[in-house]
Amino acid sequence: MENSKTGLNRRKFLASSLSCAVAAGVMGLSPRIASAQNAPAKENDKERKLIYREFGKTGWKIPIISMGVMRVPDPGIIKAAYEAGIRHFDTAANYQYGRNEQMVGNIVDKMGIRDKVIIGSKILIPAQREALTEKNAEERIDQLIDATLHRIKSDYIDVLYVHDVSNPEDISDPLILDNLKKAKKAGKVRAIGISTHTNMSSVINKMVEVGEYDAVLTAINFTMADDTELHNAIEKAAKAGIGVVAMKTMAGGANWPNPESRRNYDAQTVTRAALKWVMNNENIATSIPGFTNYQHLSDDIEIAYNLDYAPNERKLLEDNNIKLSMGFCRQCRQCLASCPYNSEIPTLMRIHMYAAQYADFYLARRTLDELPKNRGLQACTSCDTCLAECANSVNIPEKINDLKLMYA
Ligand code: SF4
Known part of the structure; x- marks a missing residue:
């Protein structure tokens, strides 16, 4: 499928980017093996090595750019992402009514790369959590995990998040936590985590206090630069060995509401400035931009080679008009x-x-x-x-x- 706006299709994408992945030595290797061969990129590094970071205390090392699969229309983009060096794919049970997990499972199975990738998924949306009782929680959570395992065609989930948590009390709720720990002990899940879009700093601080979680998926982007509570919570989580994964890195997507505000910046500048801002925070292990075409994949994977800002990227980040025109709702609920x-x-x-x-x-x-x-x-x-x-x-x-x- 060719992207009509960019003219970049799978074949052209591979021709332009595959040599980079080969040079980086990442194709076909497990994340751990690949990471051992890939030190962070240095300035003017001719070999263009992907930058890897440790994923909390899991022992995994993965590239700083991962893939948010949520809106992907074409499994070929997942395949191309793997071939470009991406090793971590984020999905959820309720994305595309389960078909998103299925798409990830099918392509990973078809490519025979299950042991070479990290699959993150999410269960227990708020309505499902509200329906849990002491009587049904274990069985219900087990059913949800088994359904995800079936859809991703695997007998384990690498990272299982509780989906969309805003109330810190959910973090220590034994109906949830005890059953996640059971699943981990049984080997169905390798790491347990929380995803949060609202009240993030309180949620993350509670995770650190509870001390049982391996990963957090949190919203963060450059329009939230003044949210010191969130930055402090992320730092605390990283120090506590929780793998921090960033989402909403583009402040709501490439189609900003006010195109006029970005007339001085081309699409690549926007993408790269936003992603570099997030990933220059070394407390964040990786990010999951939701690219939905080959051009966006090509733009995003470039960041995994070099986090230095180009002059126009720096200008965009310092441009207050951009932040104001973004109108990004950080879900703080103050209104x-x-x-x-x-x-x-x-x-x-x-x-x-x-x-x-x-x-x-x-x-x-x-x-x-x-x-x-x-x-x-x-x-x-x-x-x-x-x-x-x-x-x-x-x-x-x-x-x-x-x-x-x-x-x-
Ligand atoms: S719209 Fe409301 S919830 Fe969103 S950022 Fe503004 S005050 Fe916060």
Whole structure:
């Protein structure tokens, strides 16, 4: 399949990038073996070696660029990512209603590379956690794990995350934690973790306190540079041996809401500046950009060779207009109190991101349908009380109006 915008298809991608992976000596090797052969890239390094980092205390070393598979339309992109040196693939039980895990499992099985890759997946979305009781928790979690194992065609999951945790109490909930530990002891899971988009610093701090988790998948990007609590929590987690994985590194995707704001920067500058900003934090083991075509894979994998900023990348990161125009909702929930009608503003902002930036209208519709009616679009009367309530310059009323045009 050729990307109409870039003209880059699988064959052209491989021709342009495969030689780099071969030179790096990573193809066909287990992550551990490959890492031993690949020291961090140095300036002007002619051999262009991928930069590897340790994944917490797991003993794994993986490239600093991994793959978020969530929105991938074509398993050929996963194959090309592996051939380019990527060794860690992130999916979830509820992405594409299970078909995302299936796609990863099928291609990994077909290529015969199960022992050479790390598969991260996620179970127990909030609604499933709420339905757990002392009586059903063990059986229910076991069923969810077995279903994921079946879909990824494996007898183990490398990293199993509890999906989308915002309440620190969930971290120590014995109904969850004890059963994850049982799965790990039984060998069905190699590492256990938490994924978090909201209240991240409190969630991560609690994980450190509990001391049982191996990995955390957290939202972080350059629009959150002022979130010192999050940066401190990430540092604490890394020091405690928790593998930190970054998501939302592009602040909501390549299609920024205000294209005018980026007229001075080409697409590669945007991608590379954003990803380098995240991965220059050595407390973060790897990141999972969600590239969905060969051009984006090509742009993203370049970062794994060299984290030095080009002048225009540095300029973009210092450009306050860019940060303001991004309108990235960091899900901090501070705006909630401003709404007299109790609209679930952060979730509505996330739905807007799915529709306007990911162009995933199906996921947007589904997430909207999951919201209680009295907290969704119907609750909003367009009173504009929330205008200027967001510390991250999100124009909340404008985005809600967009959603009303699309879905109300
Ligand atoms: S809209 Fe702004 S205040 Fe509300 S959750 Fe998002 S970032 Fe926080």
